[in-house]
Amino acid sequence: MTEPRPNTALLAIDQGTTSTRAIVFDRLGNKLGVSQCELPQSFPESAPGVARDAGKLALVEHDAARIWTDTLACAKGALADAKLQASDLAAIGITNQRETTVIWDRQTGEPIHPAIVWQDRRTAAFCDEHSAAFLDQKLNLSTGLLLDPYFSATKIAWMLDHVAGARARAEAGELAFGTIDCWLLWKLTGGKVHATDATNASRTLLYNLHTADWDDPLLAFFKVPRALLPEVRDSAFDYGQTDAEWLGSAVTIGALVGDQQAATVGQACFQPGMIKSTYGTGCFVVLNTGAKAVQSEHRLLSTVAYRLNGETTHALEGSIFVAGAAVQWLRDAVHLIGSAAETEALAKTIPDTQGVYLVPAFTGLGAPYWDPRARGAILGLTRDSGIAHIVRAALESVCYQTRDLLDAMAKDAVAPIELRVDGGMAVNNWLMQFLADIVRVTVVRPQTVETTALGAALLAGLTAGVYESLDEIAALWRADARFEPKMDAKRADALYAGWVEAVARTRSAAA
Numbered sequence: 001m002t003e004p005r006p007n008t009a010l011l012a013i014d015q016g017t018t019s020t021r022a023i024v025f026d027r028l029g030n031k032l033g034v035s036q037c038e039l040p041q042s043f044p045e046s047a048p049g050v051a052r053d054a055g056k057l058a059l060v061e062h063d064a065a066r067i068w069t070d071t072l073a074c075a076k077g078a079l080a081d082a083k084l085q086a087s088d089l090a091a092i093g094i095t096n097q098r099e100t101t102v103i104w105d106r107q108t109g110e111p112i113h114p115a116i117v118w119q120d121r122r123t124a125a126f127c128d129e130h131s132a133a134f135l136d137q138k139l140n141l142s143t144g145l146l147l148d149p150y151f152s153a154t155k156i157a158w159m160l161d162h163v164a165g166a167r168a169r170a171e172a173g174e175l176a177f178g179t180i181d182c183w184l185l186w187k188l189t190g191g192k193v194h195a196t197d198a199t200n201a202s203r204t205l206l207y208n209l210h211t212a213d214w215d216d217p218l219l220a221f222f223k224v225p226r227a228l229l230p231e232v233r234d235s236a237f238d239y240g241q242t243d244a245e246w247l248g249s250a251v252t253i254g255a256l257v258g259d260q261q262a263a264t265v266g267q268a269c270f271q272p273g274m275i276k277s278t279y280g281t282g283c284f285v286v287l288n289t290g291a292k293a294v295q296s297e298h299r300l301l302s303t304v305a306y307r308l309n310g311e312t313t314h315a316l317e318g319s320i321f322v323a324g325a326a327v328q329w330l331r332d333a334v335h336l337i338g339s340a341a342e343t344e345a346l347a348k349t350i351p352d353t354q355g356v357y358l359v360p361a362f363t364g365l366g367a368p369y370w371d372p373r374a375r376g377a378i379l380g381l382t383r384d385s386g387i388a389h390i391v392r393a394a395l396e397s398v399c400y401q402t403r404d405l406l407d408a409m410a411k412d413a414v415a416p417i418e419l420r421v422d423g424g425m426a427v428n429n430w431l432m433q434f435l436a437d438i439v440r441v442t443v444v445r446p447q448t449v450e451t452t453a454l455g456a457a458l459l460a461g462l463t464a465g466v467y468e469s470l471d472e473i474a475a476l477w478r479a480d481a482r483f484e485p486k487m488d489a490k491r492a493d494a495l496y497a498g499w500v501e502a503v504a505r506t507r508s509a510a511a
Helices: 064-082 124-130 133-143 152-162 166-171 180-188 216-222 259-266 324-332 342-348 387-412 429-439 451-464 470-474 489-510
Strands: 009-015 019-025 031-038 089-096 102-105 175-178 195-197 231-233 253-258 275-279 283-290 301-308 311-320 357-359 377-379 418-422 442-446 479-483
Touching: 009 064, 009 180, 009 451, 019 064, 019 451, 031 064, 064 180, 089 180, 089 259, 089 451, 102 152, 102 166, 102 180, 124 152, 133 216, 152 166, 152 216, 166 175, 175 180, 180 195, 180 253, 195 253, 253 259, 253 451, 259 275, 259 283, 259 301, 259 311, 259 451, 275 387, 275 451, 283 301, 283 387, 311 387, 324 387, 342 387, 342 429, 357 387, 357 489, 377 489, 387 429, 387 489, 418 429, 429 442, 429 479, 429 489, 451 470
Parallel strands: 009 089, 089 253, 195 231, 275 418, 418 442
Antiparallel strands: 009 019, 019 031, 102 175, 275 283, 283 311, 301 311, 357 377, 442 479
């Protein structure tokens, strides 16, 4: 290992769905300082153009201005916690909740509407209206994605159609669109830079994986003016400098990257066939497919893993909308637990759920179902069912959903022999063991579970010259724990079969 170089500290801004966090890392990936702010969620009861009989559709919004002020506060807090100044930093990396959509005025910098969150389903009617096999195939061939409210394009179109004067102003070049990375870059640079990276662009339904540019036919289909869109750059890139007023001195912004792709980098999944699964608000499994964009036949997504020096590394991704959010629901909505930390102990108090399944389709079902109208359900309840059974069923649902994705990936590309895990839920040893039992694959947890923030920092380090190559980054990765399958395979298959039946009943009930 080479000797530490001057100014090798890296600041990662990790703007997520339920919190904003900043972490300062040294060049070995050790945390030097942390600051975090919880992000309030807004669930409007109605929205313009959304029929009242569609009231069960989840509407989810964020205050983009609050995201900006929290980001600035967390960045300052992390530096203070690390006892460093901005001038001690080599670079900043930004990673973000993907697909969440912000449109703002280029002159004032003010958003024209609350940010529409990736979980929001208000455009389900548009997707239903235009749903057709030929269109799904066309979209999938160009973007690797499917027509679903999850992605940014329909959210952009909705804002342009329902905010007074927005479409005319967008066509005149007065407005700017961005995912959260782009919004924060704009704010940090004082409105000087309007850009995003290829990973975030690939989640909009407007970016062509093969031309590596915005797709004009798709822009026309969704009625999105090109003047609204940011420039697309590499994930590790010199995006310019922060205004000195924000942190006390100017700092290079050296990386933008979507959260799941950042975790892929943080887990050092740089070789085709390597796979990681992140357990945060949702669960996202990403399989590195190398230079090839694999066309899924099982409703997975083909996406950009990262783009460096103009060269794209592709991935297959399975997106689960609710993972940690189910635990948050148990705590905040139904008050079955006081904290997430209680779930592991509760799960251990019973040998099994006695046939109870919780299908957390609070905002529909993601891959491989892609059913925006499915809704959450608890099935199999009896008079003997208690809090522990429901809590354990919520944890188990994360593992069953992961198996849904791994089975689909095995059919599309390759069956994994090792699954690298991260995110807040990965610290739960009981959950990781049950995961290994259900997916029948070795589960490996790294020493640093904040791999999303770490990945953004590492990419920024590439830009700043802290690291010379991905090989140097890969050499930093260290395992903390390994979980081998222990459950009898027939038992695991029987439990999973119960999950498949529960999902089918949930979907039929929503029809």
